[in-house]
Amino acid sequence: MRNRKKAISKGLIYTILSIWAIGCIYPFIWILINSFKDKNQIIRNSFSLPIKFFTLDNYESAILGRYNILQAYLNSFIISFSVVILVLIITTFSSFALARYQFKGKKLIYALVIACMMFPIFSTIFPLYKMLVSFKIHGTHLGVILPQVAGNLGFATILLTGFIQNIPTEVAESAYLDGANVFQVMRHITVPMSKSAYSSAAIFVFLWSYNDLFLQMLILTDRRKMPISALLREISSKEGGTNQGLMVAAVALIAIPIIIVYFFLQKNIIKGLTAGAVKE
Amino acid sequence: MIIPMLAFLFVFLFYPFFINIKNSFFEFDNMLDRNPSFIGVANYITMLNDDTFIRSLTNTLILVGLVLIFQVGISLGLALLVNSITKFNTFFKVTLFMPIVVSATALGLMFNLFYDYNNGMFNQILLILGQEKIFWKDPQNLTRLFAIIVSPVIWQYIGFYFVIFLTGLAGLSKQIMEASEIDGCTGFQKVRHIQVPMLRNITRTVIVLAITGTLKVFDLPYIISPNGYPSGKTHFLGTYMYDKAFNAVDVGYAAGFAVFMVLAGVLMSLIANVVFRHNHNL
Incomplete structure (x- = not known):
């Protein structure tokens, strides 16, 4: 029973x-x-x-039509890869410092890092845009990259700091005794030991950057510089109502590559998410 | 070592935000007005009298409520289910998480195709089932319009919280589970009296993430229902802010808006933190 x-x-x-x-x-x-x-x-x-x-007509009109989707892909990758690399370099140092050093104001800095995850991009967009204009980088890829880096630093720092704190310090200590300096310890011990945290931080930052629409749409107005999300929105608002075939192909072109990559990397993605979120 | 990060955060996040706080007390004649006049809290008062703002705030708050009930509730339920089975766990984990990796832009365009009156997937399903077609985006039926905008928003992120809950469940002590089984706990009792209470700290994290995430909602409503169609009635804080940023040149007003959004996020997270106080015994 x-x-x-x-x-x-x-x-x-x-x-x-x-x-x-x-x-x-x-x-x-x-x-x-x-x-x-x-x-x-x-x-x-x-x-x-x-x-x-x-038929492949839909893809043909999406790729060879008035909109250059391949160029948009390239733009997406330029932007998102730059964001990932900058974020990883900067957080390598910040998270090492937060995890391994005791210094004045550390609590405050950690609080600031957490606080910056609460700032939606909307809350800074006007002054930010003015600033980009005065730097003369509005409408350029750099103008999207830099704010995106700032927006992702909080998450990446928290994830990596949590991970480094869990690495036993013995190995690093014996390295210091053998005369290694801080940078050698970082390069040969901490960074290699945090590989899995790095890969998940990289993946998430990439996804958020690649999928962002608001900032890209505001800053990049030139169609040739647009990354894929912004271009797709442009396509849909101009001819989405009439050509369903084109719309379906456009959605497939943006979603399917990401899904394929996801299936290859899913282990890292899911593991990284849990490492970052459950810690605190 | 920490300076590069702080520099970035200050230049691109905190500094613009402080400018916004300042701007929110001034009136600008145009976007590049160099001598704005100080008007105190007038912008905030205008905001409270702006019907569309109140509308977008109400919509966002309703969405937060729906997210807390459905998104958090369903993801917790799914996590408990997957945790209780032994086969295909990874399969479910991978598929349930999948919608998160696809951009909200693509999802919005996709749902637009589903909602289409003539050829949309949903209406085709209705026809197959012998039902009448539905005009999903009927501007007369605001409740339905609201529902079809927020459903994809809620659906997309269920997998995210599901995975967090699942990890939390995996981390619960096996001994307590086994002890409860020996004491004759049924599956449901185990869930209600042991697993859910022990997930308290994780639930708090999830709720804070869900609230701050919901306040940032932009892409999906923007694509499914542009400009708060019809006439601003389906605006959310994010989409209305964008509308203001583009179509209105009222810099001071938009700044007050921005300050309000951050305050709302901080306030709601604090409330969540108090309600689900961190319990160090878990």
Whole structure:
């Protein structure tokens, strides 16, 4: 009796979870399937497989059309990679200092770092924009990169500081005794030992930078400089209403590469998230 | 070593914010006005009399409530379910987390395709089920319009909190679980009296993240319902701020807006912190 009850509840649990999982995957499958269909076929039956009416037209008009999506990808990567690299370099030092040194005002600095995660980009955008104008970098990639770096430093510092605090200090101490200086210890011990935290910080910063719309849309007005999210929004607001095929292909072009990368890196992503969030 | 970070934070975050605090007490004639006139708290008073602002604030607060109930609730439920099974755990973890990695822009465009009256996926499903098509974005039906804007917002981040809860559950002491089972605890009792109370500290983290995250909501509402369609009724704080930043040149007003948003975030996080006080015994 008990076993039977258990089996039923197990079955129920798996059913609920499977339904939710389908709800998470199916929308993207729908997008992928329909991106290979003629736009009239999407209208008639969006659930069929694109066997009879297989076409690459949507992709062709998305890539070769008036909008240069490949260029937008390139812009996205230039921006997001620069942000990731700058954030990692800066937080390498800040998190090492916060994790390993005792100094005056450390608590205050840590509080500031946490506080800066509370500042939505909206709260600084006007003065920030004026500042970028006076630096003459508004409308350039650098004008997006620098504020994005500032916006991501808090998260990355907290994640890395938490991780470094958990590394035993013995190895570093014996290195100091052998005459190593701080930078050697960082380079040969702390950084290599925090590899997994680095990779998850890198992935999250990359995602947030790549997926950001607000800042990119405000600062980059030249279509040739736009990264992929901003360009897609532009496409949708100009012709989204009429050309469903183009829209489906555009969504697929932005979402599918990220999903593929996600499947390869999911271990790091999920592990890193939990390392950062559960710590505190 | 810490100076590069502080420099960045001060130049690009704290300094502009302080300028905004200052600006919020002035009136600007245009965007580049060099001699704004001091008007005290007049901007804040205008704000409280601005119907669209009140609307966007109410919408955001309702969304915070919905997020706390549904996003946090569903993610906790899913985490408890996945924690109780032994097979396919990784599969569920990976799929449930997936929507987070896709940009809200792409998701917004995707949901626009789903909501489309003539060819949208939802209406096609309704037709297959023999139902009438629904005009999802009917501006007359504000409740439904609001619901279809916030549903994707809530849906997207469930996987995020789910993973955090799941890690918390994995970290709970196995001995206590086993002891409770020996004492004859049923599965549900275990959840209610042991697992949920022991997740208190993590719940607090999740709630603070959920509140601050919700205050920042922008992309999805902006794409699904541009400019608070119809006539500002579906604005959220973020989208209305953007509207102000672009279409209105009232720098002082927008600054007051910005200050208000940060204060609201800090205040709500503090409340969450007091309600779920950190318990060091856990």
